[in-house]
Amino acid sequence: xKAIQTNLSGSIIIGMILLxxxxxxxxxxxxxxxxxxxxxxxxTPPGVASIWAGxxxxxxxxxxxxxxxxxxxxxxxxxxxxxxxxxxxxPAPFQVGIAVGYVYRFRIGQMKExxxxxxxxxxxxxxxxxxxxxxxxxFPVPVEITKKEIELALKGSMVTKIVYLEEPRxxxxxxxxxxxxxxxxxIPMHKNLMREADKLGRPMAIIRxxxxxxxxxxxxxxxxxxxxxxxxxxxxxx
Amino acid sequence: xTKRVIRVERNSEKSDYQTNYREKxxxxxxxxxxxSLAAWFPELTEYLKGDVMKFYxxxxxxxxxxxxxxxxxxxxxxxxxxxxxxxxxxxxDKGEFHAPPAAMMxxxxxxxxxxxxxxxxxxxxxxxxSFSAKTSQVRFLGPAGMSIGWMIDTGYAENxxxxxxxxxxxxxxxxxLKLANIPGEGREGVNxxxxxxxxxxxxxxxxxxxxxxxxxxxxxxxxxxxxNSNFVTKVIYLPDAKHQELAIADVETLVSTRLDPGVDxxxxxxxxxxxxxxxxxxxxxLEMPGAPGNLQAGNGSGNIQTxxxxxxxxxxxxxxxxxxxxxxxxxxxxPTIVGNGGIPGQPAYNPISGVNMQSWGMPTTGTPIGLPGPxxxxxxxxxxxxxxxxxxxxxxxIGKPVDHFLLDVKHEPGYRLPHPVKHMEYKESHPVHSPGxxxxxxxxxx
Numbered sequence: 282x283k284a285i286q287t288n289l290s291g292s293i294i295i296g297m298i299l300l301x302x303x304x305x306x307x308x309x310x311x312x313x314x315x316x317x318x319x320x321x322x323x324x325t326p327p328g329v330a331s332i333w334a335g336x337x338x339x340x341x342x343x344x345x346x347x348x349x350x351x352x353x354x355x356x357x358x359x360x361x362x363x364x365x366x367x368x369x370x371x372p373a374p375f376q377v378g379i380a381v382g383y384v385y386r387f388r389i390g391q392m393k394e395x396x397x398x399x400x401x402x403x404x405x406x407x408x409x410x411x412x413x414x415x416x417x418x419x420f421p422v423p424v425e426i427t428k429k430e431i432e433l434a435l436k437g438s439m440v441t442k443i444v445y446l447e448e449p450r451x452x453x454x455x456x457x458x459x460x461x462x463x464x465x466x467x468i469p470m471h472k473n474l475m476r477e478a479d480k481l482g483r484p485m486a487i488i489r490x491x492x493x494x495x496x497x498x499x500x501x502x503x504x505x506x507x508x509x510x511x512x513x514x515x516x517x518x519x
Numbered sequence: 520x521t522k523r524v525i526r527v528e529r530n531s532e533k534s535d536y537q538t539n540y541r542e543k544x545x546x547x548x549x550x551x552x553x554x555s556l557a558a559w560f561p562e563l564t565e566y567l568k569g570d571v572m573k574f575y576x577x578x579x580x581x582x583x584x585x586x587x588x589x590x591x592x593x594x595x596x597x598x599x600x601x602x603x604x605x606x607x608x609x610x611x612d613k614g615e616f617h618a619p620p621a622a623m624m625x626x627x628x629x630x631x632x633x634x635x636x637x638x639x640x641x642x643x644x645x646x647x648x649s650f651s652a653k654t655s656q657v658r659f660l661g662p663a664g665m666s667i668g669w670m671i672d673t674g675y676a677e678n679x680x681x682x683x684x685x686x687x688x689x690x691x692x693x694x695x696l697k698l699a700n701i702p703g704e705g706r707e708g709v710n711x712x713x714x715x716x717x718x719x720x721x722x723x724x725x726x727x728x729x730x731x732x733x734x735x736x737x738x739x740x741x742x743x744x745x746x747n748s749n750f751v752t753k754v755i756y757l758p759d760a761k762h763q764e765l766a767i768a769d770v771e772t773l774v775s776t777r778l779d780p781g782v783d784x785x786x787x788x789x790x791x792x793x794x795x796x797x798x799x800x801x802x803x804x805l806e807m808p809g810a811p812g813n814l815q816a817g818n819g820s821g822n823i824q825t826x827x828x829x830x831x832x833x834x835x836x837x838x839x840x841x842x843x844x845x846x847x848x849x850x851x852x853x854p855t856i857v858g859n860g861g862i863p864g865q866p867a868y869n870p871i872s873g874v875n876m877q878s879w880g881m882p883t884t885g886t887p888i889g890l891p892g893p894x895x896x897x898x899x900x901x902x903x904x905x906x907x908x909x910x911x912x913x914x915x916x917i918g919k920p921v922d923h924f925l926l927d928v929k930h931e932p933g934y935r936l937p938h939p940v941k942h943m944e945y946k947e948s949h950p951v952h953s954p955g956x957x958x959x960x961x962x963x964x965x
Contacts (some may be wrong), residue, residue, distance in 0.1 A: 318616045324760065326725035403730065438769050439731050470763035491730030493656050496687040498835060503653045504729075
């Protein structure tokens with residue numbers, strides 16, 4: 282009987298502890314399982330993440346990172362720089378070197394699927410890759426705009442994407458699609474996009490896509506705000 | 520002395536009586552439990568009748584209450600500070616970290632200014648994001664064909680847009696619009712003069728506003744409500760992320776006529792998210808000829824001449840705000856206590872203590888909340904306010920400054936090389952010869 286008493290009371294206590302831990306686990310899932318507070322999220326104003334990345338020494342502000350703009354099919358890409366005063370249209374896919382730590386507004390248009398549509402997404406680089414010296418052009422970071430994202434932007438929604446470099450030890454083997462496209466993972470809005478990207482690897486770039494158009498009545502300098510430099514490619518794009 | 524002894528005895532008797540009564544009550548309730556358990560566990564019942572098990576149940580009940588209390592996460596009980604501390608920190612520390620929002624981290628906090636929270640160097644604080652949206656692009660979705668004009672300095676600029684159309688309004692201001700050519704039966708010749716209040720950029724809405732337009736649409740239901748002399752308030756806001764299940768950020772619109780009576784649409788939208796603009800519509804005619812108080816009427820002397828712009832004739836003019844919302848450096852509006860509608864063309868008068876009126880403690884202002892106090896007699900006398908205390912009761916646990924820092928580094932696998940030579944033994948052996956055994960080279964022989 283002594284054994285029964287010990288086992289009974291012991292099992293009740295263990296059961297209660299498990300019950301309380303279960304509830305705590307549910308509560309912790311809401312704030313994140315790693316129990317850390319992430320300062321950045323998908324609603325962080327453009328430019329803040331890159332400034333903080335440079336300020337904390339995570340990256341080198343002004344470092345040129347090769348970027349490859351990819352559209353669903355044919356189309357043109359125009360990258361605004363010099364506060365919107367300079368732009369030149371290039372056929373997609375378009376590869377260019379842009380500086381880390383700046384926000385760039387670019388225009389996509391002349392798309393076969395959307396003939397009269399022009400959108401003005403932005404891209405902000407908060408980190409850079411480390412390709413072999415002299416071969417930076419062979420390893421551009423893909424900035425891809427998909428059909429689904431274009432349609433959502435045309436409906437008035439906003440899409441925020443984060444391009445990250447996978448952590449090799451935890452990376453899933455995603456098949457590389459045609460044209461160098463990668464699989465895109467979608468997460469619910471109430472989750473922190475930056476935190477999720479941090480879990481999977483090293484966030485490199487933030488891409489924001491919406492339906493806002495430049496003002497026809499005035500020079501909307503703030504719309505094209507990016508004053509970052511660009512480095513046009515001197516080699517043929519693959 | 521005797522009385523005191525008697526009193527003690529009475530108290531002890533009373534105490535014994537109460538103790539016995541309580542013990543009987545506990546035993547009675549405990550026996551009920553035991554008897555109910557006896558049907559299923561007859562062998563266990565014999566043991567449970569022992570006094571020891573009473574303490575076991577007492578301990579288990581206490582543990583159950585503690586576990587349930589720790590796991591509580593209901594927002595309703597966070598209204599009190601004590602309950603909030605219990606919910607946030609729990610009886611057992613969960614080890615979670617909390618920090619202010621990102622926008623607040625850029626500044627150390629109230630009453631403290633200077634560089635950031637210790638992780639930002641001078642380079643970081645030197646650069647200011649220049650991408651913040653200064654204008655909000657409002658997209659008038661419909662009804663299709665409706666003309667949109669707005670108030671300017673000298674009257675109304677009419678037909679500046681045709682729905683669907685969009686325009687960039689400066690933020691932090693309220694504009695008077697003029698809606699004309701509203702399609703629909705019975706709406707010929709009807710002009711509406713709603714106000715459009717464009718809110719300043721908030722850190723939560725900055726990314727959205729710099730990439731998206733704010734959809735504003737007048738539905739037939741809204742127009743019917745206005746025709747029936749109802750006041751319609753439409754609030755367009757960006758819901759908080761925690762209230763969104765979808766992966767895409769979409770704005771939502773609250774309409775006052777669809778809410779329960781007594782519910783303020785602006786307050787409700789502010790609770791659910793961050794407001795981007797508010798459209799208020801009534802059926803007041805602001806261009807009624809001859810009526811005082813409107814621009815067409817003038818002042819009776821005929822000195823005011825209104826100059827109108829018509830977009831159909833290629834004449835465009837930017838809208839003139841009828842009031843502005845004061846905003847701080849980060850775009851967050853100052854706390855406004857009282858606001859007037861203002862005069863068309865003039866900013867609204869929003870008295871804020873220390874900003875556009877006397878600071879608190881000054882003789883003409885008796886309260887620190889921005890409301891002017893009673894006049895002091897004689898003028899220039901001492902202030903009525905004798906004490907103004909603000910207590911920051913935020914629970915802060917940020918640790919003490921590090922005085923001795925230890926960094927352990929390790930390389931795996933470690934280095935392993937042949938150890939350096941620290942001892943050498945050198946030995947020579949020479950032949951030993953007795954006298955006479957000395958051999959000499961041949962050339963030295965005698």
